[in-house]
Amino acid sequence: MTSNLPPLILAIDTSCDETSAAVTWGRNVLSSVIASQTQLHQAYGGVYPTLAKQEHQKKIKPVVQTALKRAQVKLKELTAIAVTQGPGLAPALEIGLAFGKKTAKQTKLPLIAVNHLEGHALSVLAKPRPNPTNESNLAPWQKNQLKQEIAWPVLAIIVSGGHTQFVLLKKIGHYQILGQTIDDALGEALDKVGRMINLGYPAGPVLEKIAKNGQVNRFKFPLPMTTQPNFNLSYSGLKTAANNLLTQLKKQQPLTQQDIYDFAASFQQAAFKHLTYKLDKLLTANQQLKSNKKIQQVWLGGGVAANIKLRAQIRQVLKPHNLKLKTPYKKQLCSDNAAMIGLVANFCYQEQKFANKKSLERQPSMSFGRS
Ligand code: KG4
Ligand code: ZN
Numbered sequence: 100m101t102s103n104l105p106p107l108i109l110a111i112d113t114s115c116d117e118t119s120a121a122v123t124w125g126r127n128v129l130s131s132v133i134a135s136q137t138q139l140h141q142a143y144g145g146v147y148p149t150l151a152k153q154e155h156q157k158k159i160k161p162v163v164q165t166a167l168k169r170a171q172v173k174l175k176e177l178t179a180i181a182v183t184q185g186p187g188l189a190p191a192l193e194i195g196l197a198f199g200k201k202t203a204k205q206t207k208l209p210l211i212a213v214n215h216l217e218g219h220a221l222s223v224l225a226k227p228r229p230n231p232t233n234e235s236n237l238a239p240w241q242k243n244q245l246k247q248e249i250a251w252p253v254l255a256i257i258v259s260g261g262h263t264q265f266v267l268l269k270k271i272g273h274y275q276i277l278g279q280t281i282d283d284a285l286g287e288a289l290d291k292v293g294r295m296i297n298l299g300y301p302a303g304p305v306l307e308k309i310a311k312n313g314q315v316n317r318f319k320f321p322l323p324m325t326t327q328p329n330f331n332l333s334y335s336g337l338k339t340a341a342n343n344l345l346t347q348l349k350k351q352q353p354l355t356q357q358d359i360y361d362f363a364a365s366f367q368q369a370a371f372k373h374l375t376y377k378l379d380k381l382l383t384a385n386q387q388l389k390s391n392k393k394i395q396q397v398w399l400g401g402g403v404a405a406n407i408k409l410r411a412q413i414r415q416v417l418k419p420h421n422l423k424l425k426t427p428y429k430k431q432l433c434s435d436n437a438a439m440i441g442l443v444a445n446f447c448y449q450e451q452k453f454a455n456k457k458s459l460e461r462q463p464s465m466s467f468g469r470s
Contacts, residue, residue, distance in 0.1 A: 106178035106448040109202070110441030111163065113195030114187025114215045115260070116146045117434070118158040122170035122177075123441030126226045130169035131431060131438040134158045137301060144300050145290070152190035159198050166437070174206055181444030183437075184212040184454075185465030186261065192461035203456050211444040212454040216467045217274075218439035219400035220255035220266055222432045223425040224248075225442050245271075250395035254385075256378070257467075258409070259401030259435075260286035260301065263374070265330055265381055266467055267394070271446045274468050277381060278330025285370060286403045288334035292341045292366050296359050306363050307406050313357070313364030318344060320369035322376060330381045332373060341366050371409050375416045382420045398425045402434040 105125025112119045116136040122129040136154045140146050167174065182199030185192060203210035224245075253268040254277075263286075264279040283291070286303055293302020298309075320340050323333050345362070348354060354362075385394050397417055403409060404426060414424050427433055447453075452469075 106445060107172060107176060108179050108181050108211070108441045108444050108448070109163065109167065109172075109174075109177050110181040110213070110437040110444055111159070111195045111199050112183040112215065112218070112435060112437040112440045113155045113159065113191050113198075114183050114185070115191055115435055116140055116151050116154075117436070118155050118162050118195075119435060119437040120159075120163040120166035121437035121441050122166050122172050123225075123438060123445060124229075125445055126224055126442055127229050128225050128432075128438040128441070129172065129228050130166045131436055132162050132166045132169065133431065133434075133436055134162050141300050144294055146188065148188050148190050151188060152194060155191055155194035159194055163198070163202075174202075177206065177208055179203075179209045179211055179444060179448055179453075180206070181211040181213050181440050181447075183215045183218070183440050184459065185215065185462030187215055187461075187463060189461060189463040192463060196459065196461050200456050200459060209448075209453040210456050210459065211447045211452065212459055213440045213443045213447070214465055214468065215435075215440070216257060216262060216264070216266075216465075217443050217469070219257045219259060219262075220268065220274075220398065220467070221271075221443055221446075222400040222427045222436075222439040223398040225427060225432055225438055227428060252392065252394055253396045253398055254381070254394045255398045255400065256374075256404075256413070257401045258285045258374070258399070258403035260284060260290065260303075262401065263332055263334075264467060265378070268398075272450070272469055276467055278332065278377060280332040280334060283334035283338060285332075285334060285374060286401070288338050288370055289367070289403065291338055292370075293363075295342060295345055296354075296362065301402075303403060303406070306367055307408065309360055310364040310367045310408070313360030313362070315364045315368040317361035318365035320344075320366065322369070323373055325376070330377050332377055334370065334373070337366070337369060337373065367408065371406075371412045374409075375412050378413065379416045382416070382422070386420065394422065396425060397422050400427065400433065400439075405430045405433040 121131040289303040
């Protein structure tokens with residue numbers, strides 16, 4: 100492979116309960132394989148770390164092999180190996196990291212360490228596998244093509260099971276957190292409240308489904324942190340309010356199916372309203388800044404980004420600010436996946452930002468940014 104072609108990267112992510120591998124070529128996703136462990140963790144109502152580690156150990160090799168096979172790429176054709184360094188569950192991260200280090204050593208390829216949150220934030224930049232008959236679709240990784248596509252600064256909204264953040268992307272690699280949850284993440288709150296009504300794990304997608312049958316205004320929830328002048332969020336109060344409401348309702352009479360639907364719809368609405376309220380505040384404040392600091396685009400990433408209602412509510416807030424929302428080209432890129440890790444690694448490769456194969460260690464509490 101000559102140096103003026105985009106890097107062909109094998110990427111691995113084992114940050115939580117998905118064993119994932121992908122092959123990316125520049126920003127193009129050639130293959131993306133995800134072995135989900137959710138069934139396994141159902142009984143525990145959340146991720147059981149020891150079990151997650153065992154399952155990653157079992158799945159990592161076949162998942163990587165399938166990713167290579169689907170991409171029709173051989174190990175020796177690759178340019179680099181990329182792996183998630185953090186944040187995530189320590190025992191889970193360890194498996195992907197060890198596999199990535201070993202593969203990089205065996206193949207003598209450079210190793211790239213990626214921040215999982217940067218993956219979620221940049222996931223909207225991923226492109227599908229190029230169509231060989233469509234030249235314009237081919238690996239648009241050159242800087243000028245990126246320039247046409249992105250107007251900086253960008254506001255990235257990350258909504259996952261572990262994180263809820265507003266991040267200002269000044270350009271690739273230059274980031275500033277503008278606000279974030281001070282307790283539970285949005286996905287975590289949906290999962291915990293969903294568990295209260297026996298929706299299983301993860302409850303977010305089920306809550307979305309059943310909320311369609313319910314009335315959003317049937318039950319009232321508080322709007323948290325409205326008096327605080329910052330753009331931080333908090334979901335623990337909403338979670339407690341949900342618990343109290345359920346206890347009260349159950350005291351009156353057994354819950355009907357419609358009560359459950361209305362509860363799901365009302366809670367989901369309140370949880371999203373909290374985010375969009377803060378988003379509106381942030382954008383209003385941003386409009387007062389000098390023109391080169393004004394947010395030009397808004398990107399959404401992370402598991403909850405798959406939620407259609409959330410996307411619609413965010414779009415409503417963006418409209419008066421003349422902003423459009425960008426979401427990943429397919430839903431699989433919202434939840435944990437290695438394709439987004441390959442995508443970030445593509446940019447790291449351009450900067451020749453490589454990790455030390457011997458000393459690289461997992462960072463379970465890694466914050467947003469580049470190490
Ligand atoms: O990004 P992700 O896969 O993992 C983390 O990095 O945390 O996010 C998982 C979270 C879970 O809380 C799950 O319930 C939520 O994303 N989620 C959803 C939907 N799909 C996944 N929440 C609401 N609606 C969905 N459609
Ligand atoms: Zn994630």
